[in-house]
Amino acid sequence: RLGTTAVNSCLLNWDLRSCRGFGIPNVLPASCSLSERNEGFLLVRDVNVLLIFLQPIVAWIPNKHYSGIYGLMKLGLTNVLPANLSQVIVLDTDITFATDIAELWAIFRKFTDKQVIGLVENQSDWYLGNLWKNHKPWPALGRGFNTGVILLLMDRLQRRGWEQMWRLTAERELMSMFSTSLADQDIFNAVIKQNPSIVHQLACFWNVQLSDHTRSELCYTKVSDLKVIHWNSPKKLRVKNKHVEFFRNLYLTFLEYDGNLLRRELFRCPSQTSTGRQRLQRMLEELDEDDQCYDFRRERITDHRTHLYFLHYDFTDNMDEAGVTLVTQLSMDRLQMVEAICKHWEGPISLALYLSDAEAQQFLQYALASQVLRNRRNVGYHIVYKEGQFYPVNLLRNIALKQVNTPYVFLTDIDFLPMYGLHQYLRKSIIQLELDSEKKALIVPAFETLRYRLSFPKSKAEVLSMLDMGTLYTFRYHVWTKGHAPTNFAKWRTATTPYKVEWEADFEPYVVVRRDCPEYDQRFVGFGWNKVSHIIELDAQEYELMVLPNAYIVHMPHAPSFDISKFRSSSLYRKCLRTLKEEFHQDISRKYGSTALKYLTLHLVRNRL
Template identity: 50%
Template sequence: MNIRTKNVLSCLVLRPWLIMPFGVWIVVSVIYYWWLISRISVLESQNNVYKTQLTLSHQAMKEISVEYTTTYQVPVIPDSIGTLCETIHIALVCMGKCTRLITPMFKSLLHNRQNPLHFHMVVDNTAEHTVAVLFDTWMLPDVKYTCYNAQNRLSEVRWIPNSHYSGVYALVKLLFPDILPENLDRIIVLDSDLTFLSDVAELWRMFRNMTNEQFIGLVENESNWYYDTAKRWPALGRGFNTGLMLLDLKKIRTNIDWTDLWQNAIKENIESLKQTTLADQDIINAIIKKHPNYVYKIGCQYNVQMSTKTLSKNCYRENKNNVKVVHWNSPAKYNIKIRDANYFRNLYQSYVNFDGNLLREKLHTCSQNEALTNKINYSDLCVSFRSAQNIKLRTHLYYMDYSYNNIDDFDVTLVLQLSMDRLQFLERLVNHWEGPLSAAIYLSDCDVTKLESFTRDWSDTLSSRKNIGYHLVFKHDSVHYPVNYLRNVALDNVNTPYVFLMDVDFVPMAGLYQHLRDAIRLINPYPQKKCLVVPAFETQRYRASVPRDKAALLARLAARHGAGDVAPFRTREWPRGHRATNYTRWMTATAPYEVEWESDYEPYLVVHRSVPKYDTRFSGFGWNKVSHSVELRATGHRALVLPAAFLVHTPHAPSPDITAFRADPHYRVCLALLKQEFMDDLSRKYNMTLGGPSKSDSVYLGQAKSLLLNQAKELP
């Protein structure tokens, strides 16, 4: 054995750095490997037991279509002063055009808060319904609201000469101690043009710092406005800004006569000054000038004022992070051009674009243990399709300025829904419809600025029209396109007796609005439960002009085998949808004629606004209009075709839902299930027998049963 071989053997058998022979390591490794194998066997046995238990649990829940409750335990925070569960009360005037401005402020305040909030909204007739629907559909946790309609109280301040751009609404805050309930002791009063960058609880805690005499908390005015004493109302120094106020209502009601106080301040100054320029702010400053002991001074960072001649930079200097609340108190609002305006404007815009649905998440609980109850049906293949029937989508009614008064008992509003990618169709349609229109638009928060820009800056047609109700319905990720939900939003918000139910990708014939009003007057459909059918046609040319009247339409129909481009709607793809209209009879008809509600008939109708709502279980593509026609038939409505009215559909790219319907058999299976459930529900609701499923639906229902059986077998 040479030296080299001996060294190799020594290295293999005896490794000094391991302190023990190599053979011992081999034995230890074998023993450890055997132990691991035995543990795996034990774990597999335990896993089989767990799988058996889960299988029994799943089967039991599936058999009883379980409604199960999950309860989470969190520390209960008492609702007492100084805790995260002390309710903060906030008051705002929301009258006239305020609702569009107020949403970004709400978002900023809610994003930074932790406490429960109670909003006290002083509204007029116009804003009351809009505010209520916004709060009800937003479903914010630990947020309450109360509306106080002060429409009839405007006369109490209308006598005050006032040149403020908000008009009489800017004086309503003077009435708060009388409008708000007697049991409400303290309130934070806000303007709608604020952006919160801090927790509103910081302001609420300041009430505890007030002396017995102090009942109003204000930030100093950040301009030299009140220094011009010859032209301005009296003020203490620079005066105070009333865009953000703390009002101790209990002290006001107990210690002073508030109404006499502000009315006397007006009487003492109005003769020399003639009018208020800054509305309630001028009057309150006159009170403080005479009674400086009434005011509690709030730090300037809680009302950083973005006005033309602002001195707000003296407040935060170079540290913009010190700013707590931004106040856009210039008539130019968010377009003000001053130093640092871009920085704060970007913060404001971030709240405009902020997804309001994120604010639905609960931060903590302020009550006893809460139960989250969810319907869980393990055999339900179509849970995503049913979501639209159960969910509330955040809705902002009349987002843009709206003004229309019903003309008479025969007036009609065009009702439709659309997504943002169809906005150009709305503009085209409006060129052919001069009557009122109610449009539900499905969009994200980021789309709101685009909508405003398109309707205000890019479309002369839309910017000039005030009889269009824009109702914003905000997207939710868990639902298919909620087409019938949107239709119901538009249908619920009309102020004419009749509605014309149409889709945005159609173009009406010239003068259709007046034609429908004349037909309604002649036929008087409501007492007879008649629905007026407007026949639908289509063209496959993107740039084709719409025939102006029936004669022009008939000429293009007659030539459709040659150079013609117009045909009855969907005669190839979906003949059952409009076949009952009887286009052959329509071509020669000179008087309205009645037709039967055939299977799958989905005409475009003029009906009384009391018509049944659309069934929201139908979202995405398929049977969303047909289901409505079926219910009209079940409720005894009759279909009457108008002989001289028509619509023309123009081509466009298919929607994602119709693409899914064509490509995904699961989509078609779910639609068949929903149709059968709808028909069963309708039969029970109206105690009548309706037709059974079609042949194609029977096939899909069979597939659904097979999928259910396979799903049951695949349960662990």
């Protein structure tokens, strides 16, 4: 979060007429494509690549700071950054900008011939050694300097032999200090102590430090004095400071900013249009703004900002040949289902969440407060940021599907709770039915309850009992029977082995397939036909539909979604959906030839009736 806010506050305050570069180590998703908008940008697409080069440079240094090895990596920047970069500003991720960074760039012009580093004086008494008895800090010039904001003249650093300079200093001091306490900052200060002429002291408001022992209030008397706020306490936003509420509100302002503001054509620096941008422009020009269904067609080509793996994910099991991941998507109003699903499904999960920037922070707080979610490392959360008026359901499904790293996927919806033990049952079924060598889609029968509080069935026998008692129903039996009727629930009641069913019009079961299955058709947004179209394509590719006899999921009740309300109330919405269905049938017929004629023929016959 702090890293995202640092970027947001910098860019939203930035007057880009200066056209200076900005390096972002994987804070913004690749879909932002900032490097495509401005040749001055240096966008590091994968911070892991940078870390691979930096780690061996500093790994030998013992460090007690909570940042670990990452807190030392600024020392090695001259080894990894391009040689043509002469001026570099290095920022900690826990800073918030309150002014235009162009003002900071301008300070390079004030450097004397000997100065190579710009720093703000440290605003605590740490390096004076008087914080507690027997406190022995690393050597520093006076109060020392803080490395949360650094200006570097790279060409001069190279000429001064920076790498040898800091290495020799670190080796010498470590003989008596044994480890660093403040990571790279200790080594920077030890170098400056020996070479005071290399530092250009920045005004204190360029790094207002909120550490535990700070004296930063001496630095500012009014809001306009603030340039950069540095949350350099391990407590971060919970630090004790008499002005912390003001600083926290400023931080939250940038945290919840609509990130789409950073994608608008406010970027006035000259740049060449990327191939992707050109393609998008051509697609926009092909749309007819007088088309009644323009909004539907425009949604299909919207380039949503995406933040993959929003929270820590650590699951790789390449040895599990029957591994299966639950794949689904949701919006903020279904967030409570995530914890419930995690209690029912112990296997890996890939979730695409459709959220605003502010909602993403609410989700973060929810996830961090939940013991169930905190304890899971095999759930991939992928944020797709809101844009446009429709819920891009199939885009979300495809994003979640693409991030799966198991051979198989269980494609479901967020409102369904899987039976306890479904993950292991599916793994066994995958092996028994030889999905590795045959095109099969395993159907998990779907039921529903109208009760918000349900004693969840623990076995098929309990499901059958609850069906007889009217506590459970087959899914949508009273609203959309066609959607699941081909599952043949009457046969399922007595089945003990998987059985084959045939595709029928409007069939939309929840299935287990190989992860290389067809993607969902993204023309379908909001409500209607988003799953039906996918099952049609599975059938067109000759997938065999097999119903599992001892598997089930239960749909939990909820308020109608905004999109289904629009479908029910808007005749134009329904008309556009019919148009999209017709176009889909034409496209599927062209794609699969005679195999797909039955879908088009059936569609035309039904339209005449």
